[in-house]
Amino acid sequence: MENDNRLLEMHGIVKTFPGVRALQNVDFFLNRGEIHALMGENGAGKSTLIKVLTGVYPKDGGTILLDGKAVAIHSPSDAQKLGISTVYQEITLCPNLTVAENMYIGRGKGSLTKWAKMNADANKILRKLDIPAVANMQLGNCSIAVQQMVAIARAVDMDAKVLILDEPTSSLDEQEVEKLFGLMRDLKALGVGIIFVTHFLDQVYEVCDKITVLRDGQLVGEYEIKDLPRVKLVAKMLGKEMDDLSDIKGESGTYEGDDTDLPVYEAQQLQSNAGIKPFDFYIRKGEVNGFTGLLGSGRSECVRTIFGADRVLPGKKNVNGKLVKIKDQIKMNGKRVKIKNPRSAMKNGIAYLPEDRKIDGIVGDLSVRDNIILALQVMKGFFKPFTKAQAYAFADEYIKKLNIKTASADTPVKSLSGGNQQKVILARWLLMNPQYLILDEPTRGIDVGTKVDIQKLVLELASGGMSITFISSETDEMLRTCSRLIVMRDRKVVGELSGDDLTQSMIMSTIAGGE
Amino acid sequence: MKEKKLKGGIFNRVSDTNLLFFITVVIFFLMYIGAVVFRGGGFSKPQTLFDILNSNAGLIIVALGLSVVMITGGIDISVGGVVGLVTMCCAVYLDKTPGGGNVYVSMLIAVGIGLAFGLVQGFLVAYCDIQPFIVTLAGMFFARGMTTIVHTKPFNVENSAFQKLKNTRIEIPGLGWYTKKGIYFPAYIEIGVVVALALVVILFIVLRYTKLGRAFYAVGGNKQSALMLGINVKRTKFLSHVICGVLAGIAGYVYFLNVGSGSVSHATGMEMNAIASAIIGGTMLTGGVGNIVGTLFGVLSLCTIQKIVASAGLGEAWWTGITIAAMLCLFLLIQSVVIRLKKRTLKV
Numbered sequence: 001m002e003n004d005n006r007l008l009e010m011h012g013i014v015k016t017f018p019g020v021r022a023l024q025n026v027d028f029f030l031n032r033g034e035i036h037a038l039m040g041e042n043g044a045g046k047s048t049l050i051k052v053l054t055g056v057y058p059k060d061g062g063t064i065l066l067d068g069k070a071v072a073i074h075s076p077s078d079a080q081k082l083g084i085s086t087v088y089q090e091i092t093l094c095p096n097l098t099v100a101e102n103m104y105i106g107r108g109k110g111s112l113t114k115w116a117k118m119n120a121d122a123n124k125i126l127r128k129l130d131i132p133a134v135a136n137m138q139l140g141n142c143s144i145a146v147q148q149m150v151a152i153a154r155a156v157d158m159d160a161k162v163l164i165l166d167e168p169t170s171s172l173d174e175q176e177v178e179k180l181f182g183l184m185r186d187l188k189a190l191g192v193g194i195i196f197v198t199h200f201l202d203q204v205y206e207v208c209d210k211i212t213v214l215r216d217g218q219l220v221g222e223y224e225i226k227d228l229p230r231v232k233l234v235a236k237m238l239g240k241e242m243d244d245l246s247d248i249k250g251e252s253g254t255y256e257g258d259d260t261d262l263p264v265y266e267a268q269q270l271q272s273n274a275g276i277k278p279f280d281f282y283i284r285k286g287e288v289n290g291f292t293g294l295l296g297s298g299r300s301e302c303v304r305t306i307f308g309a310d311r312v313l314p315g316k317k318n319v320n321g322k323l324v325k326i327k328d329q330i331k332m333n334g335k336r337v338k339i340k341n342p343r344s345a346m347k348n349g350i351a352y353l354p355e356d357r358k359i360d361g362i363v364g365d366l367s368v369r370d371n372i373i374l375a376l377q378v379m380k381g382f383f384k385p386f387t388k389a390q391a392y393a394f395a396d397e398y399i400k401k402l403n404i405k406t407a408s409a410d411t412p413v414k415s416l417s418g419g420n421q422q423k424v425i426l427a428r429w430l431l432m433n434p435q436y437l438i439l440d441e442p443t444r445g446i447d448v449g450t451k452v453d454i455q456k457l458v459l460e461l462a463s464g465g466m467s468i469t470f471i472s473s474e475t476d477e478m479l480r481t482c483s484r485l486i487v488m489r490d491r492k493v494v495g496e497l498s499g500d501d502l503t504q505s506m507i508m509s510t511i512a513g514g515e
Numbered sequence: 516m517k518e519k520k521l522k523g524g525i526f527n528r529v530s531d532t533n534l535l536f537f538i539t540v541v542i543f544f545l546m547y548i549g550a551v552v553f554r555g556g557g558f559s560k561p562q563t564l565f566d567i568l569n570s571n572a573g574l575i576i577v578a579l580g581l582s583v584v585m586i587t588g589g590i591d592i593s594v595g596g597v598v599g600l601v602t603m604c605c606a607v608y609l610d611k612t613p614g615g616g617n618v619y620v621s622m623l624i625a626v627g628i629g630l631a632f633g634l635v636q637g638f639l640v641a642y643c644d645i646q647p648f649i650v651t652l653a654g655m656f657f658a659r660g661m662t663t664i665v666h667t668k669p670f671n672v673e674n675s676a677f678q679k680l681k682n683t684r685i686e687i688p689g690l691g692w693y694t695k696k697g698i699y700f701p702a703y704i705e706i707g708v709v710v711a712l713a714l715v716v717i718l719f720i721v722l723r724y725t726k727l728g729r730a731f732y733a734v735g736g737n738k739q740s741a742l743m744l745g746i747n748v749k750r751t752k753f754l755s756h757v758i759c760g761v762l763a764g765i766a767g768y769v770y771f772l773n774v775g776s777g778s779v780s781h782a783t784g785m786e787m788n789a790i791a792s793a794i795i796g797g798t799m800l801t802g803g804v805g806n807i808v809g810t811l812f813g814v815l816s817l818c819t820i821q822k823i824v825a826s827a828g829l830g831e832a833w834w835t836g837i838t839i840a841a842m843l844c845l846f847l848l849i850q851s852v853v854i855r856l857k858k859r860t861l862k863v
């Protein structure tokens with residue numbers, strides 16, 4: 001080889017699924033001590049390429065060379081033995097085992113499990129990486145973010161030659177991402193080759209050295225990071241020019257209400273058992289607002305309370321030094337309503353896309369179309385009634401609108417790429433056509449092109465009179481869509497920004513506690 | 516600063532497996548103490564507990580094997596049939612071979628039959644990807660059919676070496692009792708109980724301290740994840756059935772030692788009792804959760820309840836059936852409530 005720094009070579013990889021040519025003659029090269037971004041739209045074939053490399057899927061053609069030698073990898077265990085460690089897009093840990101076991105199972109020699117040593121080692125790593133978990137805790141008891149960190153800890157600890165990270169950052173907050181990047185840089189210095197998949201373009205430019213772009217299962221090209229500025233990268237991924245940072249607020253009209261309109265939803269001293277400080281909140285017809293703050297600041301808990309997903313505690317107010325219960329704590333369109341649980345929220349026309357979509361996410365064996373109309377069918381009567389034919393028509397419309405990449409509308413959802421599955425769930429809630437829609441991280445795991453489409457769609461729905469609360473960990477996304485932002489810190493509302501105050505720096509200073 | 520505290524306190528630290536195990540043990544002791552208090556007499560004698568062990572050593576062993584399969588996320592309903600077949604084959608061999616059969620050879624026969632079932636069923640489930648329920652259902656019919664082919668009429672086994680083994684009693688000092696006339700009866704257990712308890716210990720160690728044991732849990736928890744974590748899922752499933760089969764063979768022999776006869780009606784419905792015991796013992800049908808010692812307590816709970824029902828003068832079969840049903844419901848209810856409660860407190 002002309003390049004003895006080459007760690008991994010994949011030549012002419014072909015992989016077909018029934019009806020889908022997921023990879024068509026793709027080449028991929030990785031050097032020692034290099035962080036290599038693998039980019040592409042949802043369904044471009046990134047995860048498939050990775051799974052072919054790690055032996056999850058058998059390949060239909062092509063060769064893989066590691067350190068210049070051809071290798072045959074038939075299972076993830078083979079890959080591990082060859083020094084390839086992987087964090088898959090979907091969390092692939094066992095929820096019934098302890099944190100430590102999840103870090104050590106399936107690797108190492110000998111046939112005994114040495115609990116004491118394993119727990120001690122695991123605790124050391126957990127502490128080093130600052131992961132808020134203990135070795136002997138059952139993994140299923142940890143939050144998704146912690147589980148993701150555990151998966152990363154496992155992969156990092158493996159002394160691998162090749163480290164693969166498939167969208168590891170989608171459920172992590174900024175600090176955790178920084179920590180991960182620190183780790184990646186350390187490993188890079190040790191000569192490890194890292195493959196990094198993400199849809200956060202900023203992150204790519206922060207840590208990566210090279211970019212390989214895939215589109216529709218085909219290789220677009222391999223680029224040095226300095227040769228491919230953001231706009232060009234987006235163009236390469238989408239196959240067309242687009243500025244994903246342009247202002248879109250002005251494009252769609254705004255809803256023309258008059259000021260005497262009562263808020264669609266209004267609440268006083270809302271609080272829940274999830275430890276949120278009481279807060280007041282309202283949203284007008286056709287308004288898009290959002291909760292912002294660091295991950296864990298309580299923004300998700302706020303909307304969960306609004307939707308009744310956590311137990312809502314009665315609000316109290318101070319009248320002449322005495323605490324009395326607020327009678328009309330929650331009002332919708334001026335009328336007092338009781339929202340105690342998700343059911344009653346939905347009855348009142350509120351729909352909610354949860355942040356953690358793995359839990360009640362998708363029904364893998366049902367078709368894309370049936371998954372989209374699932375909520376609509378269950379909630380028959382709560383919202384506008386549709387006939388099945390109409391529902392199908394809507395589903396098909398949203399498949400197009402959200403650019404869901406699927407062989408057909410009847411394909412089972414489980415064979416879609418991770419991002420496209422997210423889109424299916426999003427479509428499900430958008431389709432409900434509620435009065436008030438709450439979207440928690442709707443663009444997580446979704447590619448740049450569609451992200452913009454979703455933002456536009458949100459504005460479009462709002463201009464049609466829907467009220468929408470939008471939460472995203474990407475602040476610029478919120479700035480592009482929301483007309484009012486509620487700022488959270490330490491589970492408390494600390495400010496509200498609108499109009500000219502809607503800037504990155506104002507948000508940051510409000511979060512930090514600046515006046 | 517962001518809050519990064521561990522939530523849920525003690526609940527958080529306890530795994531589902533240990534939680535369910537704890538519930539089982541507590542309920543068993545409550546039940547037994549209740550029996551001693553309310554039904555008095557017999558239950559306060561240690562021998563009553565030993566008798567339960569003596570007559571159910573086979574069931575314990577079957578339930579152990581079944582637990583392994585259930586923890587791995589499978590099921591084996593052929594175990595009762597295997598026990599029946601083993602009993603019949605050993606009985607025929609020991610009683611009907613000219614010159615009398617050798618006891619040790621009969622043991623080999625027992626283990627051999629169990630192993631054969633385990634290998635074949637394991638292969639079909641793991642490598643041919645057929646539903647375990649279907650494979651072992653077929654296995655059950657096959658075993659029952661074979662039993663009838665081997666011999667139909669019930670008979671007692673007279674083989675002297677076997678009788679000696681069967682009647683071996685291991686006395687336990689200090690726990691005996693005096694009759695009203697002042698005659699001392701020592702407390703005792705049979706050989707089968709020693710085998711069963713030894714297997715409990717061995718399997719406990721295997722499941723807790725070997726990689727294979729943990730692989731059973733991993734595969735039962737999430738097959739796909741286990742594969743991605745580098746576990747050989749097929750082999751793990753295969754081995755769980757092999758272990759279950761071998762244990763069913765051993766259980767067959769222990770059962771045979773207890774009954775000392777051959778009959779096609781032996782061990783009918785045993786698989787259902789074993790499944791019930793495993794569930795009561797805290798093994799979840801969905802896989803990934805279970806405890807071997809819990810299974811032992813599951814069997815004990817089940818048999819104690821039967822004994823209580825019988826001692827209350829409700830000896831008919833349907834009463835036992837109904838109480839077991841009620842007990843299963845109760846356990847499943849408690850399990851699901853506790854697990855749900857736990858999830859609730861953890862929900863952030």
Ligand SMILES: Nc1ncnc2c1ncn2[C@@H]1O[C@H](COP(=O)(O)OP(=O)(O)OP(=O)(O)O)[C@@H](O)[C@H]1O
Binds near residue numbers: 046049089
């Ligand atoms: N198990 C499967 N069965 C059938 N088709 C599949 C399967 N896995 C993936 N595909 C198809 O292969 C294509 C590539 O999917 P892949 O998961 O590699 O996309 P991706 O680039 O990782 O996208 P994302 O950014 O959404 O994760 C998609 O069209 C998908 O529908």
Ligand SMILES: [Mg+2]
Binds near residue numbers: 048089166417418
């Ligand atoms: Mg993917």
